[in-house]
Amino acid sequence: MRSEPRRWVVMCALLVSGLAAAEPLVGPAVGNAEALVAEGTRLYNKKRYADASGLFLKATRANPTLLPAYLGLARSRLGAKEIPGACTAYRAYVRSAPDIQDRTKAQRELELCERQLKAARKKQKGAAPADLTARHVELKAGFFAALEDKKLVGPDSAAEMLTTLVSEGYLGTDLGEMGAKLSAASRGATEELHRRALAGETLPPEQLRESRKLFDLAANTGEASPNASSQAPFLEGLAVFQEGDFAKAQGLFAQAATAAPGRTEYRVWRAASLQRAGDLNGALAVMEADLPDDARTDVLRAAVAQKKSSKDGARELERILFQRYPTAAR
Structure with missing residues (x-):
C-alpha cells in the first residue's frame, strides 16, 4: 500500500x-x-x-x-x-x-x-x-496506516504523507481530521517521551532530538503542546548532555526551568551539567536556590568546600554526618 x-x-x-x-x-x-x-x-x-x-x-x-x-x-x-x-x-x-x-x-x-x-x-x-x-487516495491510506503504526515523522511517516498531499494541492474537509489526529498523536508522543525521561530512563540522543520535530508537527497540524516551551529544551538538553556538551546542556535546562518554574527536575539537571562542566560553585548556587535541604545539595557543598581546602572539606563533611543527619539515639 x-x-x-x-x-x-x-x-x-x-x-x-x-x-x-x-x-x-x-x-x-x-x-x-x-x-x-x-x-x-x-x-x-x-x-x-x-x-x-x-x-x-x-x-x-x-x-x-x-x-x-x-x-x-x-x-x-x-x-x-x-x-x-x-x-x-x-x-x-x-x-x-x-x-x-x-x-x-x-x-x-x-x-x-x-x-x-x-x-x-x-x-x-x-x-x-x-x-x-x-x-491522493493512496496517500491518505498511507497516512492512516503510518498513524496506526505510530510512525509520525521521517520516511514513510504520517507527516510525510500529509505534507505531500498539501504540497500537491489536495483539497478536502478530511484534511482537518487528518491534521487533528496527527497533532494529537504528536502531543501524546512527546508527553510519553518526557515522562520516560523524568522517570530516569536512558533514551538515545536521536530519539530525544526527534521530540523537537514532534513538537513542531503538533503545532503545524493542529494544536501546539501546552508544555512545548519547557519540555522541548529539556529533552534536547538531555541529548546534548549525553554527548558531553555540558555547557550547552545547562543552557537548555535553564531555558526549561524558566518556562516551568515548578519543575525542580530541570534545575537538578542544570546543576548536574554545571558540575560536569567543572563549575561546582554554579551548580551549588542552583541547588541552594531551589533545593537547599536536598541531600544532593549537601554533597555539592562538601565538594565545593573540599576544593577550597582539605580542612574546609573535612569540616563540611563532619557537619553533614553529625549535624545535618544526627545519629539516632540508642
Whole structure:
C-alpha cells in the first residue's frame, strides 16, 4: 500500500522539503480562516483573482471545514484561468456542501468547468495536468496506516504523507481530521517521551532530538503542546548532555526551568551539567536556590568546600554526618 505513495514522495522531495519547516500544514497555525476568506473576497471583487486564490487556498488549510473557502477558491481560480485547479476546488465544495442553493449553482459551475477542462486537454493533446485523485487516495491510506503504526515523522511517516498531499494541492474537509489526529498523536508522543525521561530512563540522543520535530508537527497540524516551551529544551538538553556538551546542556535546562518554574527536575539537571562542566560553585548556587535541604545539595557543598581546602572539606563533611543527619539515639 505504501510503496506507491513513497515513490511519489521521493520524486517531489526537493519541492516539498522546505514546506513543513517553513509553514504550518493544517489548522489554526496557518491563519484565521474567516479573515482570509474576507480578504480573499475583497480581492476577488477587485478582480485580483490570482491574489484572491492564494488567500482562499490558505483558508482551506486553516480550517478545512469552512466550505465558503472552497467556493471562493474555485471561482478565483476560474477567473485566473487556472481551469484544472478550479475544477478541483469545485469538486471539493460540491462533495461536502449541503444541498442548498449555493451547491446547486456550484454544481452548474463545476459542469461548465469540466467542459472547459476537457476542451483544454483536447486542445493541448494530453499536456494538461494529470488527475491525481487515485494517488491522493493512496496517500491518505498511507497516512492512516503510518498513524496506526505510530510512525509520525521521517520516511514513510504520517507527516510525510500529509505534507505531500498539501504540497500537491489536495483539497478536502478530511484534511482537518487528518491534521487533528496527527497533532494529537504528536502531543501524546512527546508527553510519553518526557515522562520516560523524568522517570530516569536512558533514551538515545536521536530519539530525544526527534521530540523537537514532534513538537513542531503538533503545532503545524493542529494544536501546539501546552508544555512545548519547557519540555522541548529539556529533552534536547538531555541529548546534548549525553554527548558531553555540558555547557550547552545547562543552557537548555535553564531555558526549561524558566518556562516551568515548578519543575525542580530541570534545575537538578542544570546543576548536574554545571558540575560536569567543572563549575561546582554554579551548580551549588542552583541547588541552594531551589533545593537547599536536598541531600544532593549537601554533597555539592562538601565538594565545593573540599576544593577550597582539605580542612574546609573535612569540616563540611563532619557537619553533614553529625549535624545535618544526627545519629539516632540508642
